[in-house]
Amino acid sequence: MEYTSGAASWQKVIRRAVAGLLPRRGRQRRPGWSVGVPLIAAAAGLLFTTTATTAGGTALREDRRPxxxxxxxxxxxxxxxxxxxxxxxxxxxxxxxxxxxxxxxxxxxxxxxxxxSEQAAGLTALAGPGITIELNDAPPPGAQPLPKGVSYDDLVIHQGDVQAVVNALWAGGAEAMSIMNVRVLSTSAVRCVGNTLLLHGRVYSPPFKIVAIGDPAALQRSLASSKGVRWFMDAVDAYHLGYKEDVSTVTVPAFEDSTALRSAKVPR
CATH class of the missing domain: 1.20.5 (Single alpha-helices involved in coiled-coils or other helix-helix interfaces)
Structure with a gap:
């Protein structure tokens, strides 16, 4: 649709509205509806002009996702x-x-x-015996409807799932750890946005791979005794979420992000 704007267009609309309101000589008085038509036309013209000005040549309802x-x-x-x-x-x-x-x-x-102090601070790459954990979303349900009481939110990995595994590995004596091949420290924050992982300013999609260096038996015992990991394993059985655990010689890269702290508190 083409919108009309400008001083000339407004003058035409006003002249027509005024002409419709004025009586004409030698003719019978016009009915009431004929007086309202020019007013409606003037209001419509004002609305179209305002819309065109606001849109600025773009669609007002255009999808902003792209x-x-x-x-x-x-x-x-x-x-x-x-x-x-x-x-x-x-x-x-x-x-x-x-x-x-x-x-x-x-x-x-x-x-x-x-x-x-570089090795203790995580600024050097390390290799040794350890464990690799992989977490993944459940397969898509396809054409079959979801069971009653189940939502699509139950079929994806959440921040709490990743954090439960990470905390269990630290508690099990992990000497070094990486997530998605990015070295993490005890001060690293794990954040999830939807079903994506936000780590050190980068976004990662599942499956999420967590690698930890340490005594494999101690790490596995810590995973098995963690309440958060047990809850996640219940969801694995109920919703078919992905969980893989592999013991082998692993490598974690050096920490390459900023080590500056915005705030710190001395423990007592």
Missing amino acids: ELNQLIEERRTQVEGNERRAARLRAEVESETAVLADTDAPIRAQQDRAKG
Whole structure:
């Protein structure tokens, strides 16, 4: 539909409305409905013009989801670019520090002290015996309706499921851990948005793979004794969620994100 706007169009609408209201000589008085028609036409013209101005050449009811997907993709590209720039700057700082350490004994001492804490801080890649856990959504129900009392929300992995496994592995003595091949620390936050995992500013889709280095027997005992993991295993049996557990020699990468803390509290 083409909307009419502009001063000339408004003048025509007003002239027609006024002409319809004025009596004409030599003719019988017009009925009431003929007086209302020009007023309705004027109101319709005002409505169409206002709509056209508001729309600005776009559809008012247009689906905004493609724009949201594009915005998410743009932000993801921006985060990846910032991460590459941060990695380059860290490498430059380390290089300059190494040059200064050759001629400055205090800097050399602090550098050696920092290197001695890198493994404990998770800044080095590690390999050793451990366990791999994989969590996955349930298969789609297909054409069959869901059983009574079951919703699609029951068929996906949630934040609590991932957190229960992670907490059980830490409690079982895990020395190092990664989620989706991203090194996580005790301060790493696990967040889920829908059925996707948000970790260190990146979004991951299921299946979610969790790798932990440690005594496999101790890790398995901790998983079996965890209340949260037992609840999840009940859901595995009831809704056919995916759960795989594999013991082998595993590798976890070094932590590459920022180690700065916004706030901290000394335990008492």
